[in-house]
Amino acid sequence: MPLEFAFELMMMLTSGCALLVSAWLFWRARRQRSMKALAGFGVMMALWCAGHVAVFYGWHTTGMALILANPLMPTFFLDFAIGFVNQGPARRSWLSRLARFRALLYVTAVLVSLGTLWLGGGSIIAFGPFEHYFVFRGSGWFNIGYTIFIGVLAHALLLWGFMRQQGNRRRSIAAMFAAGAWGLLLATSFIFPSLGLLWYPWPMLLLPSYVLLLVYGVVRYQMLEVNAWANRALLWILMTALLLGLMALFSAMAGQLGMQALAAVPQWQLWLYSVLLLMLALALYRPVSALVERLIYPGSRLDEQLLDTWLAQLRDTDSWHSLAREAEQLLARQMGQPVTVRLLTTAPRFEPGPGLELWCLHHKQDWQFRLKGFDDVTPGMRLTAEVFGSLLATRCGLLERSLQLAEAERKRVSEQHLVELGGLSAAMAHELRNPLNIISMATAGLEAERKAMIQDQLKRADRLIVDMLAYSGQLHIQPRAVPLLPLLHSLRPQFNWQDVQLELTLPENYQVFADPYRLQQVLTNLLDNALSFVRNQADGRIVLAAGTSAGELWLHNNGPAIPPDMQARLFRPFVSHRPGGSGLGLAIVQRIMEAHGGHIEYRNNAGWPVSFMLYFPEEPAS
Template sequence: MALDLAFELMMLLTGGCALLVSAWLFWRARRQRSMKALAGFGVMMALWCSGHVAVFYGWERLGKMLILANPLMPTFFLDFAIGFVNQGLGRRPWLDNLARRRGLFYVAALLVLGISLALGGGDIISFGPFSHYFVFSGAGWFNIIYTIAIGILAHALLLWGWRIHRGNRRRSIAAMFAAGAWGLWLATSFIFPSLGLYWYPWPMLLLPTYVVLLVYGVVRYQMLEVNAWANRALLWILMTALVMGLIALLSSMAGPFGMQALANVPEWQLWLYSMLLLMLALALYQPVSKLVERLIYPGSRLDEQLLDTWLNRLAEPSHWAGLSAEAEQLLARQMGQPVQVRLLPNEQRPPVVEGPCIICRHQNPGWQSRLQGFEDVTPGLRLAAEVFASLLTTRCSLLERSLQLAEAERKRLSEQHLVELGGLSAAMAHELRNPLNIISMASAGLEAERKAMIQTQLKRADRLISDMLAYSGNIGVQRQSVPLLAMLNSLRPQFDWQHTRFECVLSDDVRLNADAYRLQQVLVNLIDNALAFVRNQPNGVIRIEAGDQPGIVRVHNNGPAVPEDMLNHLFRPFVGKRSGGSGLGLSIVRRIMDAHGGRIQHRSDMGWPVTFELFFPEDSSC
């Protein structure tokens, strides 16, 4: 290929790359002035390259004007550098003033261009393979010196920004310096003939890489799609280089191996055919890839929009039941058949289900998903289910963390409330017990019936005060092994059983790892609460028995069942309907169980109208 033609093609290629990159930058920039200025830099580089092509074809006046407009290139780059460095720095008065006055640099660049054109800033000469080549002369040297000075100012500003910034912006500036050094080395060969050095500008043949590397260095840490594009571009460049190398090797070895017809084909034709084949492969890659995906995974239609829809819909539920229902609905719509979803946040054993099912289970160190019953599902739908299960696992982790934070906040507010209530209760207890004692002493001389009535109400008031202090106070526990049967036998005499039958189905070896005093409070409150409902009914029974696992105790009674509207807030204070009670008994039991690291729950599936199940953990560190 002729050297002058190679130069022309590289100028055209550089201009085309600059225009394409500038158009993409301008489209992506939206309201970012710095990126629009960088797009302007690319446009000016395209015009500068077009000036060389115009000179090459004899359009000297147009070519000179476009080449002498090169001060606008570093001016656009300076505009970009000011905006890029100024982002995220806070107030820098000198930099803000520079940003407000950057329009003056464009005015100065236009003045330099006008002076260069008016005074004749360049000539067209012939040397080597070039019949038309631009060289600077006269005012053109002022033009090139001004251009270099503005470029130095822009890079000095970037160097200052590199020292100030951190993270991705600092990395972008470093990448710009690397690309700038490469571009400077390429551009120096252009002015050799202007200096009387009539050398062929070989580095200019690589100029198309400069604008691409510069823009890539700016945005590679800012836009994810740029890195994906660079990955594909590098792949195809390597493939092109490999094919061209193989063609050259094949052409050189064709003659000795008797393939004379192939050896007689010019290398440029072989390379041209190879490039056409590569371009055809590039054009057909996407449709062929989709066709293969349809053949391998029939029925699978996973795209970015569908994944975004899944993520957004799965992010809406705020509890496990809602997340499970939403997941089942999304899967049924995608797969065209019902799919069960089981979420097991407490490391439960996976259930046995029929049909397709996705099981997400919490296991250390995190959540894991498993497909069950997908043996007869097509590969495409199975792939969709696997992708969905992965997204669901991530959502389960986020929901678990959200619920934990909400529970921690609830406990914090509850503890703060209890601290305030504790101070109020202590003050009230002190203020109330003094007049109650006076009333008790004043009733000593009354007749027996009236005295008994007053004493009963005084005991009730004292019990209410004691319950308030117990509920609002700090509950500390000192665990030890407590024999449950012995404790119950010691407590039995203090209750007014009347006609209620008490059944204690416990062996002597049943022991609980608990605080003895707090355990006694729990048992007294539960038995006293049960007696209030079954004492006056015929055949009233209270039964205490051990559970099927260590640490579990159940307290049954055959009183009336708990109303449905009370189940959700049964252990909250002041919601009980027990006659004469304080409304704090079950709340105190709940607080004591929480202090032990255990739990209490109401059950109605044990064959009794009312059952309270207690669980005390065996591990003393709980």
């Protein structure tokens, strides 16, 4: 093979490889700017090699323009290095600022290329086997110097990233350095004729390997399919080398074995036939493998992307119901027919239905799956169900542990809250009951009517203490239909209204389904809380009104609005906006409402500065 033709063939092969790899990179990593820049590097290398081919065919102007555009190659690589390094722990603000000047780097590279082309930065000479070969002249040395400078800057940035990155990205940078050293060794021989050393550029014949090694070094730790492709490529290369060696050995021994006709066949023809046979086997491997898979496992189409999709969809579920529903949809979509999924924590006591069923059973400390009704399906569909069942069983175990941790944390927080509240309640009860006992003894000499009034209030105070103690435990209610107006009229004398106006806009027969004693406690706490804010206002008003729905009650007052930062924690214990308040009043009200199966809400959009909406269900809480 003529040496000039060998060089031309390698340039064309490098150009084709670079274009194919760049197209694949751009398609596979279209959302990663750094990979797009690497694809641009491959395109520029393809154009650079095409420039040499153009020179060989006498298209000197076009070829020189493409070769002198080589500053764009390291510029694309520098763009890639900036984006590749500026991630994770190595992310720096100065790299982000440098990234904003990408356009300036490209403009500079274009200006250097056009300037050296206009100033005649190269010429075409003939030496050795080459009739047309490009060499640098004059301003062309500035072109190659700028190219080397940008390349060194890009690799220095990668070196900086290597010292700060970890894991796969650090390994990728190390692989890039190895590929860069190989590329520098190959490209050095291209410069020799420009220096007057008319040597044949033997290393340039291996240039196609540089593109593949560089890209593989970058993405091998990022994309799994690249490693699979490299594994297949290495396998076929080794098989080709082994086959060529066996053919050479067989050709040498054919004469001794009595096969004179075979021994007379030129060795290169045997090699050519062997390579053609191997290429044919490579071309038929995929369709034959797919045909065999369809014959053995008809209907089975399992691949890595499908498994990743299944894992992602199952991982997004956060309850047993949603996990079973999602599993049914995924498996039915893959198999083309309905499949029932059952998640069972105990052994089932029922027989499977007529359709296809996948059971996930909790057995001792593990989850296992069983297939029901899959005896008559194809082997491919059964394989699909088995793979999916294994993934589902694993997800069941993870979800079980996640729910157990969440429940344990909820119980821990609840128990800690009750312990703290119980301790505070006990301390307050002790401090309050001592003065109440003294007041009770002091009423011994009073007249009967006044003594009875004081004793009633002492009993009420004692009930409030009991309720405060009960807040840390469980509330027991006995709901029934309670007329609201008579209860409110009985509560009115207990408060010091001063000039506050109480308006009851309730129907005469309005009633709620509640525990009378707990309902009295709710209304007492709310009215007392409202009075503490509106009692000193000249136009203080408190309004109790029926809502639009049954069991709905509104309490409005025109006191000062509650600050926004306190609204979100208004019903938490020990939070008080009231001077001298304990911070338990609204918290107790909320607990009583929830014990009834209802709720209380603070509203600031009802036309009043402060509004509370209470809802009592029509049926008793279960």
